[in-house]
Amino acid sequence: MTTSNPFFEPSELPYGIPPFARIRTEHFRPAFARGMAEQLDEVAAIGACAEPATFENTVEALERSGAVLGRVCRVFFNKVATDTDEEIQAIEVEIAPRLAAHDDALLLDSALFARLDALFERRAQLGCDAEQLRLLERHHTSRVRAGARLAPEQQRRLRELNAAIAARSTEFGQNLRAATAAAALVLDSAEELAGLPADQVAAAAANARALGHEGKFVLNLKNFSQQTELAALDDPALRARLLAASLGRGADTNGPVAVALAALRAERAALLGYPSHAAWEVADRTAGTTDAVEDLLGRLVAPATANAAREGAALAEAAGVPEVGAAxxxxxxxxxxxxxFAVDASVLRPYLELEAVLHDGVFHAAGLVYGITFTARPDLVSYHPDARVWEVHDTDGSPLGLYIGDFHARESKRGGAWMDALVPQSRLLGDKPVVVNNLNVAKPPAGEPVLLTWSEVNTLFHEFGHALHGLFSDVRYPLLSGARVPRDFVEFPSQVNEVWADWPEVLAHYARHHVTGEPMPPELPARLREAETFGAGFRMVEHQAAAVLDWAWHSLADGEAPDADGAAAFEAAALERYGLAVAAIPPRYRTGYFSHVFAGGYAAGYYGYRWAEVLDADTVRWFRENGRTIRESGEIFRRELLSRGNSVDPLDAFRAVVGRDPDLAPLLARHGLDG
Incomplete structure (x- = not known):
């Protein structure tokens, strides 16, 4: 196994796609062990180099280090997210604190930091180009922020905290996976699902069979609060059961874990010299200060809640009741x-078949805006039978990279939708990108079409925006590649890509009835856009509520965290304090299942979706009003922003496209809040 482990050598497959056909679970532990050991040796050699520090023998050498570890990490954590099992979860529990310790060893290595510090002090005399200076600054800043200047005893405690945070984050994610599976609703008859479209009833039956409930129907939970079936189910008691299952999952197991994580992060922030984890995080984000984040969140609360109240009144009138509840x-x-608005979601779905949306919508839009093309590569084996591979070519026919689409839900896959890079682009290493999009669309019985909701269509376009950020990356150094940008900027390109979902030329190309081939009635798109405005208040409030929950948990000072059983009370008090305790509109994520911030990288960063939407709405206005063709605008957006990764300051990249600082007005107008 030592000589045959597929992670020990670079993949010889096209674009360096991992050799999934050869990878087995038993390969992961040896690859992690060798990968960490090799990188520690490489970093030790850099620090011990007898030659004076140069960009090449220090910074560039650091970028070349850790090849084996990078390969195994990207494949392993992709498997954790997309196709896990008990053995993979056991490895994850074991490896998470070891990787945290390894990261600390790299970030806190005193000899390496001394060389980086010396280079940073005389950076103006190094003769480096702008990307090299950006890379040096990023390596130096990340180590200062990680505690490289702390005393040895402080660093010892920092390492303990990082290991504990990694272990608790893994625990949160695994608890949530189990709680979400356990909270799925098992129903005895199709009659209980009255109102749900026939294909979704069939998917629930297929899901039940896959889970061992032959003859029954299973509704799995999505990762957010408001389950999509709530819009269609006629039985109010079943709607209440479904929402209760969604809101309650993880409360008992993950409430104490969230409290512990908040306390650990607050202590770490204090050790690093910051008043809170939020202050530590935002100092290296485009927002810059906690005041800037508070200002954005605060400015949107009043118009959002007022708009939601108007929507609620309209719903109550339609229902003939004084007030409409959350379910x-x-x-x-x-x-x-x-x-x-004469818009019926069930009438839309026959026009939104997955393959048509993907090929005639998402891929077509990418060709229209950027000139790229996609060719299926069934000869390339991916990590799961549902995950398909396409080769991407540039306008001139030259190879650009690989795109993997994995669109269906399964028991071994976590909820939500996301993008990953299995191979990050880098000219230094000669790597072209291999990127993955994941969705969680219910899989119907064999031979049946996959019909999407309008929300799922937008999600696919959104995640593909992340994929384009990775595919168009054209930088020299891996650290600066693709979507490796500040957390409050990363959602910006993906949110811009949503505009093509209902762009007339694109929508007309893919929105065709999956049986008859007839185009979507021409009046529907305009009504759809009008109908989308109704509901903007709800969406803004539920998102704002999640953002302020994250912000409240991570604005705690050291020692301020509640007792282990106090998560629910803390959550309620935070929503009340921010004016978002709206009983009929639960937060998009409650604490017990807020994996973005307790098991992912969004801690004190969920505000970034709204922060990035300011940039997104402004850029969409630029696309519509700049007087250029879509193709010309796409080239500018690609050249000045999508291709640059983190090789330039992200806000400078935005200014290079739009020509000025961002403006909040287009965001307010988008959500009907400008009045």
Whole structure:
């Protein structure tokens, strides 16, 4: 196994795609062990180099280090997310604190930091180009922020905290996976699902068979609060059960874990000289200060809640009741959309078949805007039978990279939608990108079409925006590649890509009835856009509530965390304090299942979706109004921003496209909040 481990040598497959056909679970532990040992040796050699520090023998050498570890990490954590099992989860529990310790060893290595520090002090005399200076600054800043200047005893405690945070984050994620599976609703008859479209009923039956409930129907939970089925299910008791299952998952197991993580992060921030984890995080983000984040969140609360109150009044009138509760909000929203805007979600779905949306929508838009093309590569084996591979070619026909699409839910896959890079682009290493998009669309019985909701269409376009950020990357150094940008900037390109979902030329190309081939009735798109405005208040409030929950947990000073059983009370008090305790609109994520911030990289960063949307809405206005063709605008957006990764300051990249600082007005107008 020592000589045959597929992680020990670079892949010889096209674009360096990992050799999934050869990879087995038993390969991971040896590859992690060798990968960490090799990188520690490489970093030790850099620090011990007898020659004076230069960019090449220090910074560039650091970029070349850790090849084996990078390969195994990218494949392993992709498997954790997409196709896990008990053995993989056991390895994850074991390896997470070891990787945290390894990262500390790299970031806190005193000899390496001394060389980086010396280079940083005389950076103006090094003769480096702008990308090299950016790379040096990023390596130096990351080590200062990680505690490289702390005393040895402080660093010892820092390492303990990082290991504990890694272990608790892994625990949160695994608890959530188990809680989400356990909270799925098992139903005895199709009659209970009255109102749900026939293909979704069939998917629930297929799901039940796959889970060992032959003859029954299973509704799995999505990772957010408001389950999509709530808009269609006629039975109010079932709607209440479904929402209760969604809101309650993880409360008992993950509430104490969230408290522990908040306390650990607050202590670490204090050790690093910051008043809170939020202050530490935002200091290296485009927002810059906690005041800037507080200002954005605060400015949106009043218009969002006022808009939501108007929507709630309309729903109550439609329902003939004084007030509509959380479990019924989406159901009556659909009724209002049908009556007021003549838009029926169930009527839309036959026009939104997955393969048409993907090929004639997402891929077509990418060709229209950027000139790229996609060719299926069934000869390339991916990590799961559902994950398909396409080769991407540039305008001139030259190879650009690989795109992997994995769109279906399964028991071994975590919820949500995301993008990953299995091979990050780098001219230094000669690597072209291999990127992955994941969705969680229910898989229907064999031979049946996959019909999407409008929300799922937008999600696919959104995640593909992340994929383009990775595919168009054209930088020299891996650290600066693709979507490796500040957390409050990373959602910006993906949110811009959503605009093509209902761009007339694109929508007309893919929105065709999956049986008859007839185009979507021409009046539907305009009504759809109008109907989308109704509900903007709800969406803004649920998102703002999640953002302030994250912000409240991570604005705690050291010693301020609640007791282990105090998560629910803390959450309620935070929502009340920010004016977002709206009973009919739960946060998009509650503490017990807020994996973005307790098991992912968004701690004190969930505000970034809204922060990035300011840039997104402004850029969409630029696309619409700059007087250029879509193709010309796409080239500018690609050249000045998508291709640059983190090789330039992200806000400078935005200014290079739009020509000025961002403006909040287009965001307010988008959500109907400008009045």
């Amino acid at each position: 019924d909000w989406q159901y009556y929203s659909e009724r209002v959309r049908k009556e007021r």
